[in-house]
Amino acid sequence: MGTKERRAREKEQLRQQILVAARELFVNEGYENISMRKIANKIEYSPTTIYLYFRDKADLLDSVCQETLLNLLNTLEQLKRDESDPVEALRKSGRTYVEFGLKYPQDYKLTFVIRPQFQKGLGLEEGSVGEKVFNYLREMVSACVQQKRFRQMDVETTGQVLWSAVHGVTLLLIDFPDFPWTEKYELIDTVIHTTIEGLKA
Amino acid sequence: MGTKERRAREKEQLRQQILVAARELFVNEGYENISMRKIANKIEYSPTTIYLYFRDKADLLDSVCQETLLNLLNTLEQLKRDESDPVEALRKSGRTYVEFGLKYPQDYKLTFVIRPQFQKGLGLEEGSVGEKVFNYLREMVSACVQQKRFRQMDVETTGQVLWSAVHGVTLLLIDFPDFPWTEKYELIDTVIHTTIEGLKA
DNA sequence: GATATAATATTAACACTGTAAAGTTAGATT
């Protein structure tokens, strides 16, 4: 009697379909330029069907961003074991973080700048994917501090400083693509390098 | 024959009135939640009158952001002469920058994150206020490099690294107010201090 | 002072938005 299961599966499939369509549209044309009707058209359902799967447009955005965070987490965790030197591992993580942001610039902005405007609950609460991403950073930093590779400082603060740096450079590169930046990857590496040196000093 | 001048003055006054109303509404309720009609209501004119003064809603946002940049520039330039030590001056500028962002969080976001989404021309082109703000940063950095207080590095890149750091911490503090940050001003100072130390190293 | 002219503001309208409520349909359960 697997009909119930099949139904559940189908339901989940449509949910995914909506998410895929929404992400693609949001990313390519911007959250504010996409209407529920456009999403509905793309999946060939009526607009209101979406509301059976998502509370409202902000909730849909929320779900898209959750996926993005999961994506980011997976990308980061693939690095984990590769490196024995914790400082080098941290450097690589930082670079991967920024590269992720530049590879999916609109997803990154959606998640880290647009979403907070709509969804007040920061998405970093306990058990959330967002928290896991930050935990990853904590771990990386912690290893450096434990091995006394960094000047003695609160692990939390250290992590936050690093996050500020990579977040900042990512957003600047995304938002002002025409600014006469230093060569992109040189800048990214310099930002990370400078911050890490500053943490050692 | 001052009637022409008076007319021009009146016109400019209404323009200002619109700008003031728009800023207040954008800042308090978010750009996307404010309609032209709401702005019109506030100034007690019909909605379409606004279009006699601004091309469209994005242009209005643009003008609001120009003002914000001017504001930021003035705030920064007030510091200029106070300090003889260039590194200390840079530190203070950085702190002032972030404080400005936190004092007017929505204006900051409007200018540095929302606006780029609508207005493709980054607002940092030659002669613009945005460029002047960056020039201010350039000067500060340049003084440090000239006095050999920083490790030998391109002035441009150095400035961009600093901007990344302060931009990053500003936005994180704005967008995730509920995150368990290290005490706000301690974090800001640590970010700036770490970056500057990194630039010395 | 009456009239033409230019500047400024408004009204009406269009196509589109997010979303609530009610209506429809198809498949599962009895």
Place this chain on the structure above:
DNA sequence: AATCTAACTTTACAGTGTTAATATTATATC
């Protein structure tokens, strides 16, 4: 076969940015 239920659609509403046409006002000219 009748009923129930989940999935989906239709309809509707109040609000959106913006344009074109119109109206109103203030100035300049006669």
